[in-house]
Amino acid sequence: MSTRSRVCDNPPPLPDYTCPGLVEETADCAGKCFQAWGDWSAWTSCTMTCDAPLRQRTRQCEGIGEPCQGDATETKPCIDSSRHELCPTVNGGWSVWTFWSDECSVTCNEGVHVRTRLCNNPKPSGLGQECRGSGEDTKVCLTHVQCPVNGTWNKWSPWMDCTATCGEGQGHRSRNCTPPKYGGLKCRGQSEETGVCILEDCPLPTLPPDLQKELQHNLDQLENNLEKSEGDAVTMACSNKESVQDVYSDALVAWEQNQQPVTVDGQRIWLDRGSLVFRAVQNEDSGVYVCQLDFGGASKAIVSFYVLSVESRRPDIAVRQNEDLQLTCNGVALGLLFQTTVMSWLKDGQVFKNYGSIRPQEANVEFIPSVTKEYDGTWRCLIQDDATNRKWTTNTVKVKVLPPKGMxxxxxxxxxxxxxxxxxxxxxxxxxxxxxxxxxxxxxxxxxxxxxxxxxxxxxxxxxxxxxxxxxxxxxxxxxxxxxx
Structure with a gap:
């Protein structure tokens, strides 16, 4: 308990009157009373006359209640330069070894007894060297008692009775516990487990070899070269899709234009039982269309393709003389489908450039620097399959070359x-x-x-x-x- 008091003099009361309230108050110290540090003492004199002397000062924790926070002693080096001269050079020497420890370092199996010595006979000073060797020595001690060995689990067995032969399924597996010894603890946990069994990845679903050959034969015979005018209606049938759906009933039709999914808006472009229908084609519809069936979740089979080129009523590209011209062929997909295709650009029906052995996927964009008036006209990119002599026009571009810019x-x-x-x-x-x-x-x-x-x-x-x-x-x-x- 702690007590505090006060005096009724601020200001003093009139005669026969006093201040209201208590003169003294007593309360529990917990949470209310705290000790406080007193003033620091003066620094002590330096403890040595050489090497690194130190001096100290102290303070007292005064009052009642909670203890003071912090240290009661503070130490610092002497700052007097005269106190920092080196002590005389003395090399350190070992003291005698202590007795061996009475008890072994362990209570079972093999341990050690320990003895120690100090480098204080004499203690090194000045530029003297420390003692050489170890200050600790050990010798083996046998307890003739075996330590307990806890049981340990072996590896899990492979999954058994899995509901799948590849990928993921449900199954169970087990593991054995190596028994404990000398009073050790048994294995903790379960020896059997039921859960998801993860096996090797399943191979991708494939079509029967005969069907694959049939589809490739059909592709090798197709030409489907559609040269249309802007505004024409076009229908592309996804032929042979039924042959794949007979094997995989979940196979879905998917169309791509120039290796990108076709956007079906339901107004200008829509699907009708697998066929791709255009209400009115535009120049940007030009390119190679591939109908493929997605089956088995990860496999695809190409069953048909079309090549569409749309000629616009007005110029598709307007470029001034001395500016650069860039033409896109849209023939990459044909180059990937057939290995014997060659590519060329025609201007107004005349061959402008024949790419020879360069494949369409290697020269899809033709760059013509600093054009002149003679580049004005209708350009067509022609892909030919040398093995079957099939020809396709993959893009038609009307180019208008304008006069050069004046001042x-x-x-x-x-x-x-x-x-x-x-x-x-x-x-x-x-x-x-x-x-x-x-x-x-x-x-x-x-x-x-x-x-x-x-x-x-x-x-x-x-x-x-x-x-x-x-x-x-x-x-x-x-x-x-x-x-x-």
Missing amino acids: ADKAMEGALGNPKLTGGIAGAVGFLITVVVIVCITRRKKSGASKKRLSSYSDESDEGTDYDDDASSVCSWEGSVYSDM
Whole structure:
């Protein structure tokens, strides 16, 4: 318990009166009373006259209640330079060995007895060397008692009675416990386990060899070269799909264009019982279409293909003279399907470039630098299978070569590319339009006034008629400018 008191003098009460409340209060110290550190003592004198002398100071924890936090002693090196001179050089020497420890270091099996010695006979000082050798020595001691050996589990057996022959299934496995010895503990845990058995990966599902040969034979005979105009309706049938679905009933039809999935929107492009239907084809629909069936969760079989090229009504590419031209063939899929394909670009029906032994997948994009007017025309990419003499047009591109940029075009492009100049040009154009409109209105008013003055003799005076026609023609021209704006 702790007690505290107070004096009634702030301010003193009148005679015969006193302050309300208690003069003394007693309470439990726990949580309320805390000891506090007193002042530090003065530093002690240095303990040595050489090497690394130290000095200390202390403080007392005063009061009652919870103990003080921190250290009661503080140590620091002497800072007097005269105290840091080296002690005389003395090499260290070993003391005599202590007696061997009475007890062995273990209570079973084999342990050791230990004896020690100190490097203090004499203790090294100054530039003297430490003692050489070990300060500890051991010798074997036998307890003639075997230590307990706990039981240990062996490896799990392979999964047995698995519900699958590959991949994942349900099964069980077991393991044996090597028995404990000399009073050791038994194995903890279960000796049998039921769960998911993970086996080797299952091989991918495949089609029967005869069906694979039949599908490849059909692909080698197909041509399906569709050269259409923009806006034509096109239907591509996924032939031979039934032969795969007879083997894998879950096989699903999937179409790809130039090795990318076809986006079916249900309006311009849709599927009808596996057939791909276009309401109105566009130039970007050009390319190689492959119908494949996905079966078994991870396998695919190509059963049919079509090659579509769409000729646009207007130019597909507009490029100025001296600029670069880039043409895409869309023939990569044919190069992967057939190993004997060759590729060439035709311009207006004439061979522009024959790639020879270069495969379509190696030259899908043709880059033509700094074109001239002679590159204007209709370009077609032609893929030919030398083994069967089949030919396909994989893309039709209309190219329009425009005149080179003049000084005015370049200046305008530079101005439009500069926000400050763009604002200035817009302001100037707006100002000119405003001036034209004001002039037009003013001349119309003058023309109307002239008509009134000349109305009295308009039938007799040719001069008045001419003046009226001039004013009307001016207003008509000005009116056209105004209406265009």
